[in-house]
Amino acid sequence: MKNSGKKKYQFLLLDAGPIIELFKLNIWDEFIDRCDVTVSKIVANEAKYASQELQDIRIDLEPYQDKGLIQILDTDSSLAKSLLNKLPESYADIVHDGEKQTLAILVGSSEDWKVCAADGAVFRVLGFLGKAEQGISLEEVLSEAGLGRALGWQFSKRFREKYTNLGQIDYIQR
Amino acid sequence: MEIGKRLKIARKTIGYTLKRAEQESGIGYTSISDFENGNREPSFSQLSKLADIYKRGITFFLADDIPAEAVPLWRDPPAIDEERKETEAKFRQLCEQYHRLELCTGQLRRASLPKADTIERESFDYLQACKLAEKVQRELLPGDVPSCSLKQILEEQFYVKIFHLNFPGSAISIFDGSFGPAILLNKESKLWRRNFDIAHELFHLLTWDIFRVNGGEGKPGAQEEKLANAFASRLLLPTDSVKDKIESAADSKGNIPLEALDEIAREFGVSLEALLWRMLCLYNTPRQKVAEYIKMAQKMRSIRPPRKSDEPDELPERYCSLAIRALRQGKLSLMQFKKYMNISYKEAEGYLTEDEEFGKEEISISVT
Numbered sequence: 001m002k003n004s005g006k007k008k009y010q011f012l013l014l015d016a017g018p019i020i021e022l023f024k025l026n027i028w029d030e031f032i033d034r035c036d037v038t039v040s041k042i043v044a045n046e047a048k049y050a051s052q053e054l055q056d057i058r059i060d061l062e063p064y065q066d067k068g069l070i071q072i073l074d075t076d077s078s079l080a081k082s083l084l085n086k087l088p089e090s091y092a093d094i095v096h097d098g099e100k101q102t103l104a105i106l107v108g109s110s111e112d113w114k115v116c117a118a119d120g121a122v123f124r125v126l127g128f129l130g131k132a133e134q135g136i137s138l139e140e141v142l143s144e145a146g147l148g149r150a151l152g153w154q155f156s157k158r159f160r161e162k163y164t165n166l167g168q169i170d171y172i173q174r
Numbered sequence: 175m176e177i178g179k180r181l182k183i184a185r186k187t188i189g190y191t192l193k194r195a196e197q198e199s200g201i202g203y204t205s206i207s208d209f210e211n212g213n214r215e216p217s218f219s220q221l222s223k224l225a226d227i228y229k230r231g232i233t234f235f236l237a238d239d240i241p242a243e244a245v246p247l248w249r250d251p252p253a254i255d256e257e258r259k260e261t262e263a264k265f266r267q268l269c270e271q272y273h274r275l276e277l278c279t280g281q282l283r284r285a286s287l288p289k290a291d292t293i294e295r296e297s298f299d300y301l302q303a304c305k306l307a308e309k310v311q312r313e314l315l316p317g318d319v320p321s322c323s324l325k326q327i328l329e330e331q332f333y334v335k336i337f338h339l340n341f342p343g344s345a346i347s348i349f350d351g352s353f354g355p356a357i358l359l360n361k362e363s364k365l366w367r368r369n370f371d372i373a374h375e376l377f378h379l380l381t382w383d384i385f386r387v388n389g390g391e392g393k394p395g396a397q398e399e400k401l402a403n404a405f406a407s408r409l410l411l412p413t414d415s416v417k418d419k420i421e422s423a424a425d426s427k428g429n430i431p432l433e434a435l436d437e438i439a440r441e442f443g444v445s446l447e448a449l450l451w452r453m454l455c456l457y458n459t460p461r462q463k464v465a466e467y468i469k470m471a472q473k474m475r476s477i478r479p480p481r482k483s484d485e486p487d488e489l490p491e492r493y494c495s496l497a498i499r500a501l502r503q504g505k506l507s508l509m510q511f512k513k514y515m516n517i518s519y520k521e522a523e524g525y526l527t528e529d530e531e532f533g534k535e536e537i538s539i540s541v542t
Binding site for chain 2: 016019041092096119
């Protein structure tokens with residue numbers, strides 16, 4: 001049934017890892033019914049290609065966008081440049097282009113975006129950028145959306161905290 | 175420099191026409207042309223797609239400065255220009271990825287390779303090449319069989335980046351200002367051929383500043399190649415140990431069966447042909463005679479069982495271990511790890527889930 005009330009997380013940016021996991025758990029439709037989901041265009045493509053290597057799932061987010069169920073965002077290249085300008089050389093290439101685009105959307109906007117990822121490098125960058133509170137694990141999002149369940153280490157709050165903390169330490173020691 | 179100009183440089187460097195770039199990227203011919211001419215800017219997803227097919231990192235298009243790039247040196251470049259450029263682009267991408275792994279894990283190491291006594295290109299002759307080989311042997315290679323340790327020492331002590339790919343050619347070397355010395359070998363080549371290729375390419379790396387003063391061309395001159403062969407031969411087949419082996423295998427009249435020579439070649443990790451050419455210097459064997467022996471060796475090969483080779487990994491051990499370390503430390507994302515390791519998403523995920531298990535106290539080993 002379509003959720004008619006206000007959705008959780010008005011500005012939730014999903015990375016490829018959580019998207020793939022939601023499809024694996026077969027709760028993607030339920031999830032986007034409860035959360036207002038935005039995906040960067042490169043991440044949408046990454047999730048599509050990654051799912052082609054998996055046996056059981058096929059991910060194609062465009063039909064969801066066409067039906068207005070999610071938003072897929074592309075950005076100007078200049079936004080990526082402003083993100084890179086904020087990072088030291090050793091951080092410049094630790095994340096893939098999809099993750100760079102997701103982080104660029106967050107950094108270039110005044111809205112209170114939350115990035116849901118399952119990647120130590122993404123949380124590390126958020127910690128370095130002083131945006132620790134704008135990162136969130138899938139475990140936390142599912143719990144708040146009433147879809148809580150046991151997940152792997154990379155989807156946990158502990159995982160997010162560990163790597164965010166490492167990014168914050170890098171910033172202090174830079 | 176604007177993004178458009180860099181897009182054009184990247185496309186030309188990999189040898190793609192606009193049509194080919196359209197086929198590979200799915201982005202229209204006119205759009206790519208418009209981006210290159212600065213008529214409009216690509217979106218981030220378009221730029222990412224083009225960067226991917228041109229085998230460049232996104233930073234190549236967005237960074238303020240681009241460092242000058244060294245020209246790779248081919249032993250035997252393919253006649254088709256596109257094949258040459260695509261191989262070079264792939265090789266450069268791997269070297270840059272290796273360099274980024276070193277950077278993000280704080281493992282950027284540089285060690286100076288031994289230098290030749292002569293620095294003048296004009297006065298660099300066979301004697302200099304052999305002296306350089308002796309110096310490398312003395313300073314770097316312990317034991318009587320240099321081929322056993324050459325690759326390992328170059329990788330571990332001098333941080334030379336050595337990759338293996340299937341490509342039209344046998345070997346390429348490069349000494350780049352940003353990522354340092356690197357060698358690409360053909361994965362399909364037999365072990366003894368690759369041993370010789372490493373030694374040959376090592377000569378180019380050691381004399382890079384002598385022969386490539388102004389950047390140089392992608393193909394060395396004939397004389398430089400002869401010197402590289404002399405160096406490789408001298409390095410892999412040290413005078414005293416080879417002479418010892420040959421003389422102890424010879425009969426009372428000083429003759430040695432070709433089969434015994436083949437055994438010696440195997441022991442030194444080189445081809446029988448390489449050993450026969452080496453004998454030209456060791457015993458002043460006439461060139462004509464060596465050519466005859468080589469013909470006989472080719473006949474013998476058809477009746478003897480083939481030598482065993484191996485299949486080398488495309489990526490160096492250190493590269494893989496840095497990538498795994500970077501992933502576990504959150505210094506490389508899973509998608510980037512998948513790309514760097516050229517593996518599937520599922521395989522990449524396996525490395526991530528193990529992380530927590532390795533961190534558990536009950537399976538840790540005490541070293542105190």
